[in-house]
Amino acid sequence: MTDDTHDTDGAAIDGAHDTAAVPAVRAQLLATEHWSLLATRGMTWSEVMGRIAIHLTVASASLVVLALVTQATGFGTAFEVLSIGLTAAVLVLGTLTGIRVHNASVDDAAMLVGMNRLRAAYVELDPGMERFLVTGWHDDIAGLTRTYTMGARRRTLSHVLGSTSIFMVAVNSMLAGTLGALVADASGAGVALVTVCGVLAGLAYLGVMLEVGRRSFASAPPEVRFPST
Numbered sequence: 001m002t003d004d005t006h007d008t009d010g011a012a013i014d015g016a017h018d019t020a021a022v023p024a025v026r027a028q029l030l031a032t033e034h035w036s037l038l039a040t041r042g043m044t045w046s047e048v049m050g051r052i053a054i055h056l057t058v059a060s061a062s063l064v065v066l067a068l069v070t071q072a073t074g075f076g077t078a079f080e081v082l083s084i085g086l087t088a089a090v091l092v093l094g095t096l097t098g099i100r101v102h103n104a105s106v107d108d109a110a111m112l113v114g115m116n117r118l119r120a121a122y123v124e125l126d127p128g129m130e131r132f133l134v135t136g137w138h139d140d141i142a143g144l145t146r147t148y149t150m151g152a153r154r155r156t157l158s159h160v161l162g163s164t165s166i167f168m169v170a171v172n173s174m175l176a177g178t179l180g181a182l183v184a185d186a187s188g189a190g191v192a193l194v195t196v197c198g199v200l201a202g203l204a205y206l207g208v209m210l211e212v213g214r215r216s217f218a219s220a221p222p223e224v225r226f227p228s229t
Contacts, residue, residue: 023125034118037111048104052168055090055097059175062086080186087182091175098168102213105165109217112147113139120226138228169209177202 069082119137123130130137136146145155160166180201184194 027122027125030118030121034115037114037118041108041111044104044107048101048164051097051100052164055094056171058093059090059171062090080182084179084182084186087175087179091172091179094168094172094175098165098172098209101164101168102216105163106216109144112144116143116147117226138226140224140227142228143226165213169206169213172209173202173206176205 066079066083066086069079073079116136116139119133119135120139123133123137134151136143138146146152149155149159177198181194181198184197189197
């Protein structure tokens with residue numbers, strides 16, 4: 001009789017310990033996933049910044065090459081051919097880099113959504129902690145924006161213009177404009193026409209890349225599981 005009672009009491013105590021341990025284990029698992037997302041995000045942007053550095057290095061080296069060729073041969077046929085070829089090559093490299101930056105931005109948004117969901121789980125474990133959070137704990141657009149802006153309710157124009165994607169689009173648009181002007185100049189066009197071709201080529205590239213980026217972000221909205229309202 002005593003043994004049965006002891007076994008029953010022991011089982012009850014073990015059950016109580018298991019129930020009490022569940023929130024702690026859950027918090028550990030959530031934290032592990034959170035750090036995994038943070039590490040992936042860090043490695044992604046480290047790789048992207050390396051790609052951007054390579055692109056800018058190649059662009060700088062191309063300018064040095066053109067300067068040396070100009071000193072040796074002047075602004076003749078050799079310069080025109082080389083300048084068009086190098087500008088086209090740098091533009092292709094820049095476009096590929098811009099695509100990588102765009103894909104990284106899409107992946108980054110998905111990882112931030114994941115971290116917002118993890119913070120929602122933290123708030124569920126401890127409802128009182130939400131007043132200490134700077135970033136968002138909702139996985140809708142408002143929550144994602146709050147995480148991007150570190151607490152602000154909306155993204156300002158400076159956040160958009162200062163983004164890595166806009167930086168790459170701006171650099172590549174200038175390259176596209178330069179290529180258009182070089183091609184027009186090589187074909188014998190006047191100064192006014194060369195200027196117009198350069199401006200139009202740059203604006204066309206800018207418009208196309210901005211539209212591609214807008215459609216890409218708008219076509220794959222995240223599944224909202226923890227809305228703000």
